[in-house]
Amino acid sequence: MATDLEKAETGRVEEAEAQEAPAPHAAAAAAAAAPKHHHAHPEIIPLDQEAVIDVVHIDLTWRSWLVVFLACFAIMAQVFVVVAAGSVIAFIIRDMGEASIAGWIIQGPLLMQSVLSPIVGRLSDVLDRKYIAAVPPLVAFVGAVISAKASSMTMLIVGGILIGTTLSTIAIVQSIPSEILPLKYRALANGFSFMGGAIGGLIGSLGAGAVTNQSADGWRSIFWIQAAFHAATSLGFLAFYWPPKGETVRMSARDYVWACDPVGSLLFIGSATLMLLALDWAGGAYAWSNPHVVAPLVIGLVLLVCFCAYEWKGRDDGLVAHVFFHKNANFALSVFAFAVEGWIFYSAVNSIVPQIVLHLGFQADAWRISVRQLSYTLVTLATSIPVTWYATRFRDLRTPLVVTFVFFLVAYVSPRSPQRLRSSHPPFLR
Numbered sequence: 001m002a003t004d005l006e007k008a009e010t011g012r013v014e015e016a017e018a019q020e021a022p023a024p025h026a027a028a029a030a031a032a033a034a035p036k037h038h039h040a041h042p043e044i045i046p047l048d049q050e051a052v053i054d055v056v057h058i059d060l061t062w063r064s065w066l067v068v069f070l071a072c073f074a075i076m077a078q079v080f081v082v083v084a085a086g087s088v089i090a091f092i093i094r095d096m097g098e099a100s101i102a103g104w105i106i107q108g109p110l111l112m113q114s115v116l117s118p119i120v121g122r123l124s125d126v127l128d129r130k131y132i133a134a135v136p137p138l139v140a141f142v143g144a145v146i147s148a149k150a151s152s153m154t155m156l157i158v159g160g161i162l163i164g165t166t167l168s169t170i171a172i173v174q175s176i177p178s179e180i181l182p183l184k185y186r187a188l189a190n191g192f193s194f195m196g197g198a199i200g201g202l203i204g205s206l207g208a209g210a211v212t213n214q215s216a217d218g219w220r221s222i223f224w225i226q227a228a229f230h231a232a233t234s235l236g237f238l239a240f241y242w243p244p245k246g247e248t249v250r251m252s253a254r255d256y257v258w259a260c261d262p263v264g265s266l267l268f269i270g271s272a273t274l275m276l277l278a279l280d281w282a283g284g285a286y287a288w289s290n291p292h293v294v295a296p297l298v299i300g301l302v303l304l305v306c307f308c309a310y311e312w313k314g315r316d317d318g319l320v321a322h323v324f325f326h327k328n329a330n331f332a333l334s335v336f337a338f339a340v341e342g343w344i345f346y347s348a349v350n351s352i353v354p355q356i357v358l359h360l361g362f363q364a365d366a367w368r369i370s371v372r373q374l375s376y377t378l379v380t381l382a383t384s385i386p387v388t389w390y391a392t393r394f395r396d397l398r399t400p401l402v403v404t405f406v407f408f409l410v411a412y413v414s415p416r417s418p419q420r421l422r423s424s425h426p427p428f429l430r
Contacts, residue, residue: 063240064180068189070236071176072196074137077229078167079200081109081140084208084222085160086351087373088366090358095216098153100285106351108157111276112164115269118319119260121171126251126259133172134237137230140166144230148223159223166230179243187397191388198381205350205377209370261318267307268319274300337401344408349376 085092086106093099124132143162150156177189211221251259278297286292316322324331354369356362363369387400 060180067241068177068180068192070233070240071173072192073229073236074133074173074233075170075193075196076200076203077137077226077233078170078173079197080204080207080229081163081167081226082106082346083201083204083350084226085219086346087205087354087370088208088212088219088222089351090355091212091216091366092156092219095219096150096153096156101153101157103280103284104157105153105160106346107276107280108160109164109167110346111273112161113167113170114272114276116165116168117171118268119265120168122260122319124172126256129172129243130237130241133169133176133241134234136166136169137234137237140164141227141230141234144223144227148220148227150220163226163230166233176241185392187391187395188388191384191392194384194388195381198377198384202374202377202381205370205373209366209368209373212366261315263314264307264311264318264320267303267310271300271303271307274303337405340405340408344412349373 089102089105092105093102096102120132120136140163143159143165145159146162147156147159150159174190174193177192178186181189207225208219208222211218211225214221274296278293278295278300281290282288282293282297288294311318311320354373357369357372358364363372383404387404391397391400
């Protein structure tokens with residue numbers, strides 16, 4: 001199975017590069033035309049030559065760019081989900097009460113994303129990607145309406161869990177621009193996707209602050225806005241996204257289930273759910289030493305170890321396919337970098353900082369707190385443009401990553417006291 005994955009990956013790379021690659025080089029053509037001798041050590045053609053063999057030029061039409069825009073719009077809507085409600089959670093608690101379970105307003109959607117993303121990603125490889133990308137936003141639309149009309153914190157959390165189903169499609173949606181645009185524009189495709197996310201973070205923070213500042217229950221407008229975004233995303237994909245049909249292989253229902261790695265999926269879902277439950281309870285509803293925290297945390301860690309062992313020794317084409325680790329450690333490093341970035345954003349930037357600003361008395365209304373967040377969102381949006389240009393122009397991804405993570409490090413090893421923070425703000429933010 002690992003060999004099949006490698007062949008499929010190579011085929012996707014050749015197809016993407018073929019969309020706008022130049023005519024084959026003489027060396028590549030000669031390598032392709034050379035007679036094939038069957039011996040123990042076949043000649044290996046370099047990837048940069050292999051990618052331009054038998055290329056076909058394909059023009060990008062308005063429909064291609066529209067689907068790229070829809071993918072970026074979907075990413076914007078998903079980032080809006082995780083930014084908007086989390087940035088005003090303190091005001092939601094003031095209106096709804098039940099602070100002990102309010103953390104699930106944020107954790108509910110993220111839990112669904114965590115446990116469903118690998119499964120949804122695998123389903124998109126064996127089923128029609130169009131409907132895998134278009135149907136979950138409809139479920140999120142229903143969840144957004146439930147949250148907007150919630151009469152209790154529990155109802156609000158249930159709506160958030162339904163919204164989280166669309167977050168699990170982020171891997172599919174993120175790959176659509178790269179699927180459409182040629183391989184040489186891969187960095188540009190990712191840049192477009194990031195711009196969509198950055199815009200979602202900007203309007204999520206400012207929009208949430210603006211509507212929450214209107215009235216005590218103004219935060220409900222956040223979910224009505226989400227409902228509109230999710231409906232537009234689903235309708236757009238259903239109408240305009242028609243991915244190419246690959247070679248269809250008839251599979252039984254049992255084969256489809258096995259392709260989704262049921263054992264690994266159950267271990268991963270159980271591990272993620274129990275650990276998130278324990279961490280949400282810890283220090284809030286229960287003390288760290290309470291059995292309600294210790295038991296799910298320990299069981300979750302044990303299941304995580306079992307998941308890693310199964311994916312390592314149990315099968316090589318599961319949720320963590322071995323093909324990703326054959327050549328180098330880039331895949332593992334990128335996943336770790338995503339985890340670090342997510343930890344920084346979801347904890348400090350989007351959730352903790354607005355509450356610090358409110359509870360330490362820097363600001364008392366949601367709008368001015370959201371304006372303070374521009375120090376992050378505007379810089380993110382502006383910086384993504386030169387980073388995308390540099391990565392595309394020089395085909396260098398490592399340098400921007402190293403530089404930006406150094407900035408992360410500098411920011412987090414330079415803590416400042418509340419008094420210095422208050423005195424360092426410009427007058428219009430005080």
